[in-house]
Amino acid sequence: MRDFRWPPPPDGGPRTWGPGPGAPRTGRPALPEPETELVTTPHGVRLERLVTGSGEPSTVFAHGLANGIATTRPFGSAVAGRRVFFQFRGHGRSDTPPGPWSYLDLARDLRAVADLSGATRAFGVSLGAGALCRLLVESPERFERLVFFLPAVLDRPRDTRARSWLADLLTAVESGEASAVADVVSVELPPAVRNTPAGWAYLRQRLDHLLRDGLAAELAALLEQAPLRDAAALKAVTAPALVIGCTGDDRHPVEVAEALAEALPTATLHVYDRPGVLWTDRADLRDRISAFLND
Template sequence: MRGFRWPPPPDGGPRTWGPGPGGPRTGRPALPEPETELVATPHGVRLERLVTGTGDQVTVFAHGLGNGIATTRPFGSGVSGRKVFFQFRGHGRSDTPPGPWTYLDLARDLRAMADLCGATRAFGASLGAGALCRLLVESPARFERLVFFLPAALDRPRGEVARSRLAALVEAVEGGDASAVAEVVSAELPPAVRNTPAGWAYLRQRIDQLLRDGLAAGLASLPEQAPLRDADALAAVTAPALVIGCAGDDLHPVDVAERLAAALPRATLHVYDRPGVLWTDRADLRERISTFLDA
């Protein structure tokens, strides 16, 4: 397997060594990030937001831990209507209120974004899926359709792999070391993608955003918490739900997706056979999400 290295070659494209072509390659840079806005919420925390699309249907998208608007937008690329992307507290330009923070705090962030835009559909990835679960315990009838992508925790805290990965990311970002950040972020990519133009573009975008906006230290305690005390609390949720998991994903164990689907009365479970689905099965994932939400 060809390895990963940082910084990128000076010509802007990945270089490989060993068997195979060794000449310079061109890789398109990441697209410029769209202009976002800071929005005041009823609970006093300003959150960064991006609204795209048009129409009466509104879907709110909640990102994963250490991620944000840029990494969540691909999930909504095929969804109709208006799409509301935002950054949880401690991410991007959103406020960093005094901690410690809990999933209830994240649920308030999500609820505020949904209410301000009149969202009737919700998508949650990883941490966002946990925040969505916590919101639904308080308001089980809040949304008409739900998508949970790679839920990371339900009624038990995340495992040691997730805790150590986040701790390493927070430390690298706080130190301002692009190489250290790249080493941690590169683990998000399937090995076959890491030394490709698309992989480099993704890394550049993620590193630029993380080093520009930072990552709040208060996020480090979230993997030690569980969104819910008891998964049975979701029994009152009657909205149709799609739960998506991936076999072999150490950060998002497939059994969490299975237990979440079992706890939701009207859930459909789909499990991909390998991790890195945004890279390996992007078209299928996009169609699956959009078809479900637009039904």
């Protein structure tokens, strides 16, 4: 693999060093940004929301830390009915109320969006999976079906490696330096993708959002927390659940997915054999999620 470089070439390259093709390449363009709305929740925090599709059932999608609507939409591309995407506090155009924040606060955001949208099914990725777990402790019968993708933390705080990466990202975004943010975000990409047109398109989209909207400093407090005191609190959840993990992902240890699947009474666990699932197994992941939620 040739080394990752920033900034990107103006014609969408990348320009590579040494032998190899050097003609202009554009890569697949990112989806155009849809028009979102701000909704006021019962707990007084305005949250950015996007609703797509129509009919029943209605599914709410909860994103990961430092991500948002744009990166969560692909998970719902084949899901039937209404699809409700939103931004947690401190992300996008959502409010940034005074901190410190906890997973209970995130659970309130998720519950409010679900209630206002009439959602009966829920999908949570990484941070969103943790918020969903916290919500289910309070209301184990709230949803009819559940999907957890790459849960990052359950009843223990994130390990040092994950906390270091997220802290670096928050610092880079605060600096406003595109190159610093790109260096951190590029780690999200599998090595084979980082210097390809698709990889550059993804980086541009992520940088556009992070540098435009920023990230609230209050999010840093979540790095030291876990959503649950004891995973056994999930034993009251009776809804069918799908838990998806993968091996080799330092920020989303497979052990967390395994522990979550064991804690949920009616969970099915699927583990991919390598990280970067959205790049390496995108079609299978989409079909697996939609087949489960559309059942």
